[in-house]
Amino acid sequence: MAAPALSPLARIAREQDPDRFLCALFAPAERREALFALIAYNAELARARAMASRPMAALIRLQWWRDTVAEAAARPPPRHEVAGPLAMAIRAGALDPADLAAMADAREAETEELPFPTREGFHAYLRGTAGRFAIAAGRLLGAPAEALPGLEARGVAYGAAGVLRAAPALARQGRCLLPADLLAAHGLSAEAAARDPGxxxxxxxxxxxxDGGGLAAPPAGRLPAAWIAAALPAVLARRDARRLRRSGLAAPPRPGRPLADRLAVTWAALRRRA
Incomplete structure (x- = not known):
């Protein structure tokens, strides 16, 4: 029997964020489309700076998304492949507009020309982006309030590993998201990430x-099947962290996730341990 065809929104989520798309496949079927909308929205925010020719254009793009979120409950959804489904998910009560607006606010830091001055600013950025995504996903899937801090910590760990993995590519674009005080402490610069990432x-x-910065993923624990999808990125964060500690920022030998990573997510979901 053939697998069901992916919806247009699911295809966008898979293309723009294959990691979180894989994790979303382990969410209850009736919640997946709303989760795909969250993934696609987050990808649009992440692309705002990359797609803009100058920082002001990125800020305008982020504001458009904030307006879309704010108006979702009062106006018909816009004719946009992501904004339309996102507005429907908001109107259905699946996504909290406050979470979505906070995610857009946090992305403004990416429009700055200089890196974060301190680790504290970097941590706040991670909490507002990957951490808030995990909270929004947890709420969508029915995670109780007491579980949200743990989900946030897992999301932050995934975000931190992602910034490290992306540092060489961003350096080639003249951008850096790593905190300046940490770079200085190790005698490094953004340019060095492109020259010798290993x-x-x-x-x-x-x-x-x-490790010292407190951004490691919490230990894996047993979680309910209904909302484990919100925690599964932590499986990838732990695997990324092991590689980063061993090899620095050196790029993997081939694009995409190794099969072992995808199998680890699947095994974690089946065991309900993330």
């Missing part, structure tokens, strides 16, 4: 950020 100093920085 240098020992980058391995030391990754260990410092992920």
């Amino acid at each position: 240098a020992p100093a980058w391995r030391a920085l990754a260990r410092d950020l992920l």
Whole structure:
């Protein structure tokens, strides 16, 4: 029997964020489309700076999404492949507009020309982006309030590993999201990420950020099947962290996730441990 065809929104989520798309497949079927809308929305926010020719254009793009979220309950959904389904999910009560607006607010930091001055600012950025995504996903899937801090911590860990993995590519674009005080402490610069991402100093920085910085994923624990999808990115965060501590920021030998990573997510979902 053939697998059911993906919806247009699911295809967008898979293309723009294959990690979270994979995790979303383990959510209850009736919640997946709303989760795909959240994934696609987050991807649109993440693309705002990359798609803009200048920071002001990125800020305008982020404001358009904030307006879309704010008006979702009062106006018909716009004719947009992501904004339309997102507005429907908001109107259905599946997504909290406050979470979505906070995610857009946090992305404004990416429009700055200079890196975060301190680790504290970097942590706040991670909480507002990947951490808030995890909270929004948890709420959507019915996670209780007491579970949200743990989901946020898992999301932050995934976001931190993602920033480290992306550092060489961002450096080639003249951008850097790593905190300036941490770079200085290790005698590094954004440009060095593009020149020699596997240098020992980058391995030391990754260990410092992920371990000393309190950004490591919490230990895996048994979670309800109904909302484990919101926690599954932590499985990838732990695997990424091991590679970053071992190899620094050196790029993987081939694009995309290794099969072992995808199998680890599947096994974690089946065991309900993330």
